[in-house]
Every structure is written in C-alpha cells, then in structure tokens.
Amino acid sequence: MKINENYLQLKENYLFIDIAKKVNTFTSANPDAKLIRMGIGDVTLPIVPTVVDAMKKAADEMSVKETFRGYEDSGAGYDFLREAVSDYYKKLGADVSTSEIRINDGAKSDCGNITDIFSSDNTVLVTDPVYPVYVDSNIMSGRKIICADSNESNGFAAMPDRSVHADIIYLCSPNNPTGSAYTKAQLEEWVEYAVENDAIIIYDSAYEAFITDPEIPRSIYCIDGAKKCAIEMCSLSKTAGFTGMRCGYTVVPEELIVKTSDGHEVSIAKLWGRRQGSKFNGVSYPVQRAAEAVFTEEGQKQIRENIAYYQENARIIAETLTRCGVPFTGGKNSPYIWLKCPDNMGSWEFFDKLLNEIAVVGTPGAGFGKNGEGWFRLTAFNSKENTIEAMARLEKLFNE
C-alpha cells in the first residue's frame, strides 16, 4: 500500500503549540498574573435561546415514530434550511436559488473537500497572510501554490497580478487573519481576473455578518458575473456561535460551467453533488433545525446582539490603537484586528513583550505567512471587561 506522499510535503504548524508553551512558561513563573487572552479565534457567547429551543424541539421529533427523520434523501440539506439561506442571500443583495445551496457541517469540511473535484494539475493562488487550511488542503493534492501579497501598502487586501496565471483562487473577506474586507470595486477586479483566466474563486465569507459598511459586499454574488466563476462558502460558526454546533453552507451556482479536456461542458454543481453523494450523508436534523432558527426574525434579533457585543470589543481595540498611533487593518467589518508591531519588532518579539510585560496574549502574524512578519492579530472574542483591561494595559505600555 502506497501512501499519498504529498502529505510528506506538509509543514507542521506549531503556531498555537508554541504560543501555548510560552504562555505555560509565563504562568508557571507568574502564578498571580491576570492573563488576558486576546488571541481567541473562537466565539465565547452562548447559543441564543431561539436556536436552542429549535434544536430541542427537533430532538423531541426524533423520539416519536411519526416525526422521526432518518437519512436525508439528497444529503444537500433540508428544503426548510436551504430556503432560509436563499432568503438570507436576498437580504444581502444576492440572488441564490435553493438548488444552488448545499448545507454542510461547517465551512472547513467543504473548503477542504471541494478540491476533490479539481485536477491536481491546477495552479492555486492564495493571498498571504493566509488561513493555513487553503494551503494544506492543496499540498495534500500536490497542486502548485502561488501567493498574492497582502501587505501594508495595499491595506492587507491583495489584488490580482494580471501577468500571473491562476486556476483556483482562494479569497477570504472579511479576511482571517488580517480583518481587511474587499470593496465592491476590488471584488469586481478579482471576478474579471478569474474570468480572464478561466479560474474558479473559492470565496470564504465566514465573517460576512461582521460587515457594517454598506459599501462592502457581504457575498461575492453581489458582483456581476461572479456566478460564472465563484463558489461561496459560509458558516454559522461566527454568525451565530456555531463552532460547536457545526453547520454552514456552500453555494455552487448553476452558471458555473467548465470545459473538459475534450471540450465537453461540465457543471461544477453536478460534480460537487456527485462527490458529496458518495462521501457525505448530510447534516444532523436537529442541527439543521437549529440553523433554520438563526434565520428567523427572532433568531436574527438575538444573534445580532451577540455580534454587536463582539463589534463593540473590536471598536474598543481599534480606538485604542488609533489613539496610540499604531497602524492596523480590521476592527471595523471584522472581529479581527491586525496591527503593526511597534519599533520594527518581529511578531514573536512583540508577542513576548506583551506576554511578559502586560500579560496579554495575541497571535504572531508570522504564523500566517511571510507577509505576516512584523504584524500581530488581536480578536474581539474575549469579554468586554477583559478587552477594556487589556487595551488599558496596552495603551500604558505604548505610552511608556
């Protein structure tokens, strides 16, 4: 038995392991220090009541023969949820039909699995700094990976280089880790580039619910022509705190057609449906009912309160950095704040300084790619009290 030796090309990612080690060393030496974790990538507020009620009601249905549900016929998600997602897209200004939506157990699965339907012989473009899953899932298939640089000069929002060819393009907006969000004009340029290259954009909109600026599209399908070249993946993880509930959705437009080597046209949605039909059996029924509740009027009201709580934290961080004269991206339209380490410090040097001098933990930008060196990520997912305290400590440090 021969293994897939592409796996041997994967680099171990020690980012969060190294952070944990340093934090452990610090807390052992300073048992009384009040550590504040501003590197949290997970939500911290609980699931809202209307969503929990929906899950419990669905669990009860499962206990009665007449309302029990077994296999979902298509595995693409129940109509009630696909219709709710389609209606939600309407409110975002995008026209997505239920038949173009497949419900999944979180964006990470589909983001990795979608590569199954593409040839290994494609060039993949990622923006750097990058969410490591985009890179690793393509290394596993042996694809060539190239980078578009996100850096201070472009506001950490990399744009296409028309002299470079790519076949598959990963975009994440609002971005993890940089918090930058593409404008309509910028996304139009990416769509043009994709069309010129016969490329497919994999658009990760996991943080769309944090967008407040009406000029920033919340879906790639707000852009003309995107349905001919883009697959969009979203998740309820950050929208409704579903990181432990596990539900999201992927849109593969019907207009997304590619040609085979002998010139036949193939529907990407059909290929993806075939893939999922053989390797996936749908999302848990009570989880789908919980997800449906997110899109109700009451559900939206409740989840918006949680998002507003995180947004307020992000605002507090952004204001502090502005006052301190520290360059940053994000904070607005995103739960992430990506800041420039002061005094030309390296990411890890600044990490050590924050940990050892003010007991605040963040994430070194260098862990997300070469363009992350010298930058640092803070997140809005701690409590308001802790966020205020951490920023007070930070401001004092910067003013020393």
Add this chain to the structure above:
Amino acid sequence: MKINENYLQLKENYLFIDIAKKVNTFTSANPDAKLIRMGIGDVTLPIVPTVVDAMKKAADEMSVKETFRGYEDSGAGYDFLREAVSDYYKKLGADVSTSEIRINDGAKSDCGNITDIFSSDNTVLVTDPVYPVYVDSNIMSGRKIICADSNESNGFAAMPDRSVHADIIYLCSPNNPTGSAYTKAQLEEWVEYAVENDAIIIYDSAYEAFITDPEIPRSIYCIDGAKKCAIEMCSLSKTAGFTGMRCGYTVVPEELIVKTSDGHEVSIAKLWGRRQGSKFNGVSYPVQRAAEAVFTEEGQKQIRENIAYYQENARIIAETLTRCGVPFTGGKNSPYIWLKCPDNMGSWEFFDKLLNEIAVVGTPGAGFGKNGEGWFRLTAFNSKENTIEAMARLEKLFNE
C-alpha cells in the same frame, strides 16, 4: 481550471430512481393496492428516550456561557465519547484505546475521505455485490479496482485469491447487501492475505449490532494481527437509529505503520489525523452527547429493544423463505435478507413480479454488481405487521 476527469468515469446509479419509477407506475394504475416496502435501507424506529434526553441536555448547556462549547480542540471527538466507544470495544472482545478512535459524522464520510491519504497508484479490492460508495470513491481518485466474487457457492462471503495482489481491501461484515457475516476463521484468512500483500483492510462494521452468533466477530480487532493491517469504520446509524442524527467512529490502530517510497515508516493514524485536522472540524457537541448516551447501561437496554424488533422481522422473513425452499443469506446476524430469485428469474423480472402480483417492493440484486443478478434484497426495517403481511403474500405466491 481543469476538473478531476476521473469523475467522468463514474457510472450513474439509477437503481433507486428506476425502482421509484416502477413503483409510481404501479400505484397510479392500482391506487387501492396496499403497497408494502421491503426494500427500506433506513431505520424506521425513533431515537430512544435516553439519547434524546442527552441531546436536549447538551443543547441547554450550549445556551449558558459557563457550559457553552465552541470548537473541539482536536476535532477527533470528545474524550467522554471516545472512552465510551473504547469501553464498548472491550465488551466486543477487542482492545481499542481512546487515542485510536476518531468520532465522525457517519461512516460514509470517513469511508470516502480516508482514500485521500492513499496514493492513486494502489489496487483496490472490493467484494461483489458491493456497496457502491467503495467503488465510486476510488473511481474518483483514479484507482484500479478489482473484485472478489461473492456468490452462492461461497455463501456470498468472498474469500481472498492468493494469486491476486491488492493494496486496499474493502470488507463489510455483516454485509450490505448480502447479509452474510464473516466467521473468525474467514477474517483470519483476510488478515493473513492483507499482511502478505502489505495491504490495508477498510473494515465496515456498520451492522455489527445485529450479530447474535457468538462465533461471528463484531470487530476486525477480534482477530490477531488485525491492528497491523486494518482500519475499522462503524456508525450508530443502524445500531441506534442515527441515520438522521449523524455520528460514527473510525479506528486507526497505532500499530498500523506503512513505508514510504524511500523506506521511512509513517503512521497511518498520524496521516489521517493530519487530513482531518485540515478538512474536518469535529462533530456537533449535542450529537456527541447523544451518542455517548447510546453506550450507557440504559441506552444499551433501549437500543437493544429496537434492534430486537428488526431482528424479529428478519427472523419472520428468513422462516418464510426456509418454508418456501428459497435459498438465501442473511436474516440472522443482519437486517438484510438476500434471496435467490425463483425459476432462474432475473433480479428485475422478480422485482416486477413481486410488485405487480403482490404489491411488495424489494431491491434487485443486480443493482449491486454482476454477482447480484438473479438475487434480491429484502430488509427488516418495515413494521412487524407489514413484514408478516408481506411474507404471507410471498408464501402464497410461491405456493401457487
């Protein structure tokens, strides 16, 4: 963008579509006929009370900040569930440690996804008749597929041909669709063959809970040496009616080590963990709590009642066929009954006869591979009342 053209080699499977068409035609022409569906592949009894209660309790935990759970750190499953599965294996006579277990959203996902970590340049062996997922997920990766014949002469339990080499071997016992279950001696022979060939067995034990004969192993790990060559996948779908809840588990033993092309040893568990780490984010917390409840004393008592109900149906079918002198496999140790069509009828010919003459629907064996022609699958998942009535009609038909 180039697609993975292996997908163009997939055959469309029209089995259940063709059945539905024929049934529709019949019911239109015979609106008053009482149709009995004996082809049901899904469970029909509801989730047991203790499991539903556990899910609702977990949903409530998610609604409180102090007990809310976000991302699961490893994505391999919570310790509470992995320990429950490990304890369950002990009762089956197999030694499987928690670190060897990964919780999944059903066996189908892992069964398809596991092929990611293997080279395309491997020969895959399936037994025919076959569950189509084994075949399709390997066609998608362009692997060569060979068959071992299950037929009347070997009780529809194919054994290895030592003159043929395979790298990856799919075994399903008790088998879908034939209901046959391998004995200890038979599994020993498969393990020997795998070791001789440096092959890996993918062992699908989804129906293990239906085994009543103490001589039939309920896990491949009841066989000496299996931990050096076998991955086992199981699911709570048939054990506890989880087809709509979605939870299962995959065991990759620590002893399962293979060599790379340059002679280095690689742990399959580590490769699989790497794959899942990039492309999977764990199973919903309330679903994992529901699954945990399946393994409690009360949970086991309740699910055994449901399994006993299906087993009684299987017994009724098997007794009827025995009285009628119809050869069959399964029925004992399995919810499936695989019978020989009378008078040398083809599978579809017999399907039409049952549908049109006694309004009973089953599944033509020809839909599962070449060795299925002339055979027919019935299942134990209808109600006892319907099963008794269907068998009374069948017996009358055979006696005419």
